[in-house]
Amino acid sequence: MLISLSNAASFLKEKDNFTIITHAHPDGDTLGSGIGLCLALRALGKKANVINDEEIPPKFRYLEIEPQEFEEETVVAVDIADVTLMGKGIRAKYESGVDLSIDHHGSNKLFAKMNYIDASAAAAAQIVYELIGLLGVEITPQIADRLYTGISTDTGCFRYANVTPDTHRVAAKLMECGADAAKINVRMFETKTRTYAALERLALDSMQFFYDGKCALITITRDMFAQSGSDENECDGIAAISRQIEGVLVGVTMRERRDGTYKASVRSHDPVNASAICAKLGGGGHPNAAGCQLPGTREEATKLLIDTIGEFI
């Protein structure tokens, strides 16, 4: 059932003993919006915890808060578009037991009993900001830091097409409530681990161009992971690099898996459709960001991928 935001607020005010669940591979928005909401519920005198299925990545640990002890009665999901995006443990326990889902993905599968979905919000944290207003809770600096983190990380620091005038207005309010925006941004956007920096260097060294510079390919081998001390978890940033080169319409990152086959992340600029390229290879995704698995050796995988891209540019 779809409900209004004020109905969601009324529901939260009536209930108590909340478990707020976040999605697998937790990011700044699921954690920021979940923990921000948790703090607001606690400010109303309620018991509330946020749970994740895996350890919180070191870069997001500043968002964490102490858990409380209580017997769970109400389950809220934040920033989870589908039960398949829950971690295994959370899915096993909560797949059909979510009371209220708060999300900003237009693709949300409405898996909860009650769902509030606003696809125009750049981040779940932008919705939670409005929701906390309806709860009548004052936004403390602690809450503001968490919601700001959600918004800034989901928008590439106000860079992406999902940013609306409201996104900026909420950011302004959160700064006034005490969000330490500059410090959060340094941590989120201006800090690289040494292992990531080493991997990035090897990735740049591997870059090849095809089709008059319209396609750029980065290849990351197991050997490069070993050499840099980095791993798959640090690959997300790399995928963005090749598309940034002037003239490149399709930027691809191929990454070797443990079994020696390759996984490709494809990023494109309009009018090239990354999702169509990956669909032809058995994968899928969004129009400008998609992925697929590739069979064969590095040489075979490269040839298949580059030939397929050639049909689209």
Add this chain to the structure above:
Amino acid sequence: MLISLSNAASFLKEKDNFTIITHAHPDGDTLGSGIGLCLALRALGKKANVINDEEIPPKFRYLEIEPQEFEEETVVAVDIADVTLMGKGIRAKYESGVDLSIDHHGSNKLFAKMNYIDASAAAAAQIVYELIGLLGVEITPQIADRLYTGISTDTGCFRYANVTPDTHRVAAKLMECGADAAKINVRMFETKTRTYAALERLALDSMQFFYDGKCALITITRDMFAQSGSDENECDGIAAISRQIEGVLVGVTMRERRDGTYKASVRSHDPVNASAICAKLGGGGHPNAAGCQLPGTREEATKLLIDTIGEFI
């Protein structure tokens, strides 16, 4: 003389035939605020041009507008803190002839007859937004794109400590007036020339660490410029890289000049003071971003610089 923004608006309303001057090595803010103001003055039925001392860098050419023909009567400076920051030709002609200066640098030398300085504004374009409001001119999409460019480029896309709640509020208004924020941000922040990407790769290859990883050094030689096809104009982005590595307190980029000596850009995190380091070597700058010239060969320059940094960490 310091004046209020409404006095500045009255002055602009009274006068006509404007030349708006911008600073040397023009960036998004001097161009965006200058051209935005120029369009607003033209909307009032006045004649106005923006002039630069050198060619506008390719990445900013989308800001350009057609010049008008008229005899210059009034000179306005935007985003220029001091006459030494004017290009040679502009300085020769306008050093003592600026009627009104609009700026956001606290260090502004008040070189104009009338000066409006707001050091709390993240960008000159943020001031020009308020000024255009006082002029009673509607912000067209064309003006909005230019002011948004000024604000986003001077704040690292809302990332830096100079961003205030007002900066976000102005960005929200500019988007509502038609600024194509996402497109501008791709152009400003998600696009690298191939020559820059090649230089960046060589720069990363050159990175060395000192003092338990607290200092990172990138060295760019003439040979690397030749190899990459890049040049000094593309070095700005490189200077930010070394400080981004986790654990690094001082990130340094040394760049070989035509005469074989080196110039250093020093970036620091608190509490290390980059300006104090550079002052000891005869240079200067801001607390977290400073520069200096170094005598001697690459080896001599490196030793002098690293030894000096050692005294500060």
